[in-house]
Amino acid sequence: MEESSVLHFQKSLSNLMRARFPFLYIPTWEEERVLSLIRLTTSNEALIKTVRKVFTWSLTSGLAEDGQTGREETKTAIKCLEFIETYDHPAVFILKDFHMFFGGVGKQPDYHVIRKLRDLLPVLKQSASPKNVIIVSPTLVLPTELEKEMTIVDFSLPSFTEIKDVLSEMIEANKASGRIIMDLTSEDEERLAKAALGLTLHEAENAFARAMVENGRLDKNDVEIILEEKRQIIKKSEILEFIKTDLKIEDVGGLENLKRWLFKRNKSWLDSAVQYGLPAPKGALITGVPGCGKSLIAKAISAMWQLPLLRLDLGKIFSGIVGSSEENMRKAIKTVEAISPSILWIDEIEKGFSGISHGGDSGTSNRIFGTFLTWMQEKTKPVFVIATANNIHALPAEMLRKGRFDEIFFVDLPTKKERKDIFRLHIHKRLKSPKVIGEFQLTEDTLEQLAELTEGYVGAEVEQTVITALFEAFSEERSIRLEDFIKAIRNTVPLSITQAEQIQSLRNWANVRAVAATVKEDRLGYLDQNIDSKTDASKGEDIKLTRGGRAVDF
Numbered sequence: 001m002e003e004s005s006v007l008h009f010q011k012s013l014s015n016l017m018r019a020r021f022p023f024l025y026i027p028t029w030e031e032e033r034v035l036s037l038i039r040l041t042t043s044n045e046a047l048i049k050t051v052r053k054v055f056t057w058s059l060t061s062g063l064a065e066d067g068q069t070g071r072e073e074t075k076t077a078i079k080c081l082e083f084i085e086t087y088d089h090p091a092v093f094i095l096k097d098f099h100m101f102f103g104g105v106g107k108q109p110d111y112h113v114i115r116k117l118r119d120l121l122p123v124l125k126q127s128a129s130p131k132n133v134i135i136v137s138p139t140l141v142l143p144t145e146l147e148k149e150m151t152i153v154d155f156s157l158p159s160f161t162e163i164k165d166v167l168s169e170m171i172e173a174n175k176a177s178g179r180i181i182m183d184l185t186s187e188d189e190e191r192l193a194k195a196a197l198g199l200t201l202h203e204a205e206n207a208f209a210r211a212m213v214e215n216g217r218l219d220k221n222d223v224e225i226i227l228e229e230k231r232q233i234i235k236k237s238e239i240l241e242f243i244k245t246d247l248k249i250e251d252v253g254g255l256e257n258l259k260r261w262l263f264k265r266n267k268s269w270l271d272s273a274v275q276y277g278l279p280a281p282k283g284a285l286i287t288g289v290p291g292c293g294k295s296l297i298a299k300a301i302s303a304m305w306q307l308p309l310l311r312l313d314l315g316k317i318f319s320g321i322v323g324s325s326e327e328n329m330r331k332a333i334k335t336v337e338a339i340s341p342s343i344l345w346i347d348e349i350e351k352g353f354s355g356i357s358h359g360g361d362s363g364t365s366n367r368i369f370g371t372f373l374t375w376m377q378e379k380t381k382p383v384f385v386i387a388t389a390n391n392i393h394a395l396p397a398e399m400l401r402k403g404r405f406d407e408i409f410f411v412d413l414p415t416k417k418e419r420k421d422i423f424r425l426h427i428h429k430r431l432k433s434p435k436v437i438g439e440f441q442l443t444e445d446t447l448e449q450l451a452e453l454t455e456g457y458v459g460a461e462v463e464q465t466v467i468t469a470l471f472e473a474f475s476e477e478r479s480i481r482l483e484d485f486i487k488a489i490r491n492t493v494p495l496s497i498t499q500a501e502q503i504q505s506l507r508n509w510a511n512v513r514a515v516a517a518t519v520k521e522d523r524l525g526y527l528d529q530n531i532d533s534k535t536d537a538s539k540g541e542d543i544k545l546t547r548g549g550r551a552v553d554f
């Protein structure tokens, strides 16, 4: 299975070349790696049919045929293109540094070069011997004039096998010199290689080298070093962030229905799930009232499934501070795929993709949104996407269509039963010292009473009352009392009072589109809006009596 990403690349590349796609564009940092794969492809008769010679061009050496030195006279881009124009054998021309002429790296586009490339089009399409031009560049820069003629070819990050080969080579080389102690079983070796997934080959090599020199030995403990190195590198990209969290699913109060759904999908990544004919889950969209635990549960999935969690910052993708937006999106997708099985978390997704259905700004955000949706729909790598949204009205309709997310959940104000859970969790979490606890006992009755008093409070407000109560006791240097909690509750004006209308409108939306995250038995005592409520529920009181979202229990 691992082999296949390399093979897949070779196949699609050879198909494009045979079909005479004139210009291919491969955005990647990994020049060496892509070049060696192109060579493998162009010399493989079974794949390419007509074997081709390989030329590479760079600013410093001009055009050079494999095994020969560069031709001095082809150092300018125009001369290089003229050479390609008249060359009459089957060949592939790999052009490095051409993004410079396209308006990359802060330069003006070079219209001579762009024009010359366009002139080359019919020649490449009709020449007697097949000729292909491949642009390899660390960034994707496309001048409008060439947008239609360039085919972008995705080049994934190295597969497990590729990384493992590099590691094995390094180990062999060091064994020979004997300077570094190698203390690894073949299993440890695999673990080290796996830890480096998501890095380029070069980065992986550096990470392994660092692990070796750090204490003069390479052993299973070095997995941590590799992972740390990876975190640093991913952090530098600024788009993705590794979330290290100790949060467990038990730290989330209520939302039992959503928890069960997630629980059933645990291990669906493994081969045994494939035996059941199950596809890897695509992901879930969690919508709902702010402060009710959406982000919290997203983080907790990582521990439940024991998978790495990466947060995608859409704001940064669009800001264009780091690289072009489209390229950022592609890079992010490649990284999570390379690390898969993994979880990709997009918090408050509506902020990134809003305005798209409403005309919004130019083509860029539409294209990025399109890239994302297509990927969601077609991805085969086990990457689970967990997206959260507060303002669902800003979500483009396409995102909600079938085939994108496996399920859309709605997190409403916590029910009484759920508030008991949340109180229990937060009081237990903070109330540890016997001195602070004093005579206070967290009985069922106490919880019942606290939950009763906090109808209409969101989870974050429940947590806040616990904190406020503790402050009260702390400032008087005494142990906590039930009255502290009650006072804190009385002094809180919950969001649901001032925002009743917004909450009602969220529910109206969710009642037809989303499944309630709260399980049925925890909703006992509340009206189901779909069935019971034909009244004008936008008044504060009714908000508290009902709950939204379709009642489907998992």
Ligand SMILES: Nc1ncnc2c1ncn2[C@@H]1O[C@H](COP(=O)(O)OP(=O)(O)O)[C@@H](O)[C@H]1O
Residues within 6 Å of the ligand: 251, 252, 253, 254, 255, 289, 290, 291, 292, 293, 294, 295, 296, 297, 388, 422, 425, 458, 459, 460, 461, 463
């Ligand atoms: N269901 C819950 N269980 C436990 N704590 C909660 C719950 N809902 C909210 N909280 C508390 O409120 C904080 C904010 O919740 P968060 O998950 O960020 O809300 P949002 O739904 O807006 O993403 C959490 O970090 C947690 O401390």
Ligand SMILES: [Mg+2]
Residues within 6 Å of the ligand: 294, 295, 296, 347, 388
């Ligand atoms: Mg949130």
